[in-house]
């Protein structure tokens with residue numbers, strides 16, 4: 001699959017490596033492609049990368065998504081947007097308390113199918129959950145479009161997230177829960193002194 005990744009930071013590089021290792025054709029989209037010659041995959045403009053991707057990944061820095069993505073509506077039309085971004089203040093407080101970033105993106109991009117995932121784990125885990133963590137853990141998906149979630153679920157499986165580790169929370173409004181987990185993430189990271197951990201859903205033992 002052709003994948004365009006918007007954002008050339010920690011998350012963009014991590015998912016690019018995972019997607020390329022799984023055989024996908026990856027390009028980055030940058031505000032300044034000429035300044036990112038250090039990357040392992042072609043670096044295009046944001047418009048070009050969004051146009052390239054059959055699936056486009058939002059790995060833009062905090063505060064950049066709502067300024068950037070509506071301007072790419074034409075390139076994103078009809079596509080799946082895998083949204084990882086979280087808008088946080090410099091003090092790591094959540095900016096969108098009532099309506100999540102993902103919901104706002106879905107409203108701004110009605111022709112695009114937004115699927116929120118990966119925002120509950122560190123970039124070191126996203127593309128290598130089984131190499132990084134002791135046991136299988138849980139990753140969440142939120143979005144309105146079942147086929148889009150199937151496409152994203154297949155990419156997650158390529159990265160090592162088995163179907164039974166993927167939890168479809170429901171529509172895009174459930175992205176609020178994923179984004180609010182950033183607060184738990186920051187608190188746990190402070191408590192354990194590191195960012196490389198994840199949570200597992202544990203259900204009752206069968207009677």
Ligand SMILES: NC(=O)c1ccc[n+]([C@@H]2O[C@H](COP(=O)([O-])OP(=O)(O)OC[C@H]3O[C@@H](n4cnc5c(N)ncnc54)[C@H](OP(=O)(O)O)[C@@H]3O)[C@@H](O)[C@H]2O)c1
Nearest residue numbers: 007008009010011030031059060061062064085086122123
């Ligand atoms: N780091 C994690 O482990 C993690 C985990 C879960 C969720 N997230 C979320 O994922 C997103 C990306 O995180 P990251 O750690 O990869 O961030 P990062 O290292 O700061 O990279 C963000 C990238 O976004 C691009 N960008 C475009 N417009 C921007 C703007 N106005 N301001 C800032 N950056 C802009 C930049 O690439 P160009 O300069 O090339 O355009 C930049 O390299 C964030 O929303 C973050 O909250 C991060």
